Amino acid sequence: MNSAMSCDADPTRAMTEDDEVSDCSDDGISPEIRRLLNTPICIGGRTVQSRLILSPMSGLTHVAFRELLAGFGGCGLMFTEMCSAGAVPHENRRVSAVFRWRDAELDKLVCQIVGSDPAVMAAAARRIAAEGFFGVDLNFGCSVGTICRKNCGAALLKTPDLAVQIVNAVRRAVSIPVFVKFRTGWEDRPQPAADLARRFADAGADALVFHPRVAPDRRTRPPRWQHIADVRQAVTIPVFGNGDVFSGPDLERIMRVSGCDGVSLGRVAVAMPWVFAQWTVGVAPGPDIFRYTLLRHLELLLTHFETRIALRKFRQAALYPAAMFQYGHGFYKKLRNAPDAEQIVAVIHNFFDAAPRSMDRPNMNLFL
Ligand SMILES: Cc1cc2nc3c(=O)[nH]c(=O)nc-3n(C[C@H](O)[C@H](O)[C@H](O)COP(=O)(O)O)c2cc1C
Numbered sequence: 001m002n003s004a005m006s007c008d009a010d011p012t013r014a015m016t017e018d019d020e021v022s023d024c025s026d027d028g029i030s031p032e033i034r035r036l037l038n039t040p041i042c043i044g045g046r047t048v049q050s051r052l053i054l055s056p057m058s059g060l061t062h063v064a065f066r067e068l069l070a071g072f073g074g075c076g077l078m079f080t081e082m083c084s085a086g087a088v089p090h091e092n093r094r095v096s097a098v099f100r101w102r103d104a105e106l107d108k109l110v111c112q113i114v115g116s117d118p119a120v121m122a123a124a125a126r127r128i129a130a131e132g133f134f135g136v137d138l139n140f141g142c143s144v145g146t147i148c149r150k151n152c153g154a155a156l157l158k159t160p161d162l163a164v165q166i167v168n169a170v171r172r173a174v175s176i177p178v179f180v181k182f183r184t185g186w187e188d189r190p191q192p193a194a195d196l197a198r199r200f201a202d203a204g205a206d207a208l209v210f211h212p213r214v215a216p217d218r219r220t221r222p223p224r225w226q227h228i229a230d231v232r233q234a235v236t237i238p239v240f241g242n243g244d245v246f247s248g249p250d251l252e253r254i255m256r257v258s259g260c261d262g263v264s265l266g267r268v269a270v271a272m273p274w275v276f277a278q279w280t281v282g283v284a285p286g287p288d289i290f291r292y293t294l295l296r297h298l299e300l301l302l303t304h305f306e307t308r309i310a311l312r313k314f315r316q317a318a319l320y321p322a323a324m325f326q327y328g329h330g331f332y333k334k335l336r337n338a339p340d341a342e343q344i345v346a347v348i349h350n351f352f353d354a355a356p357r358s359m360d361r362p363n364m365n366l367f368l
Pocket of ligand 1: 056
């Protein structure tokens, strides 16, 4: 790789060199919530140190991104992209685009599976347990047409008995922690979700990640954080809230409104992978953190994937940090049009050399 492509400085150092621990006033998180975020939590008999966890995201939470994230610290658990349960038992980790990991991350890594047959889901979970993952996560939340048409993801919320059977089958198959990620369902009432949460817990789920939106809603309307409270009150297992947490004040609010045990961060984690460290222990990011992070992300993608795939994945991910800047749209367009890694690096340097203005919240036209 061209030396100009590698980072001049380690992004973690760029963030920690001041080693500042804020008293929360800067990022809007109170000492009380920060203390809670750093209180270890027990999931299925195993301890997780931080209550901020990474959401599973297709095309984004691959092995390269997770290595980037792990470098910053502060993240309690990381989730893979969704993996087809039918494929997992036979998948070659050296070849698979999604069922791929570093051994060093296994103790914090949960593998998400998608499918609708209890026996197939159980077989996938057995392989995941045998490989040494921290846990297995069942995707009952994805509402994209290609998944729902196969009666998978959020479609399973229309057949709660089958969803519960899946939890049961996976629970009987493995002793590692079992997570369920689900959403409000197909009607905008919290009660069915709370009832289902109780059934998932009774069937042996160890933790829930709840996204309070109805299924056809996708991400167009704000999530109803207060509905997380209904799910939280229905069960005694940990409940992680999820949805539209983009800033410290959002994090403070979702935790106060819902009383959730922790929060799963999605898009903001791709935009600013250091937020886990920033929001848990108050480490202040260095001034050039976005530049270093983009360069390091690209470098890691080129290490883990063949060039064409690495560049495609980089272009998908770059949307999120670009959304944090004024004129980020133009920056993103240039990144998307740059034909190779060297030109992507040049675009990154040109943009940040001009000292662009970053924003407190993302441009939602880009943050899809
Ligand atoms: C590009 C993209 C891919 C996603 N892929 C998955 C997935 O594979 N499995 C899943 O359960 N959720 C998936 N999600 C949903 C996220 O896990 C999360 O619930 C959603 O982005 C809301 O959280 P956020 O507002 O913090 O981003 C995806 C979201 C995005 C933006």
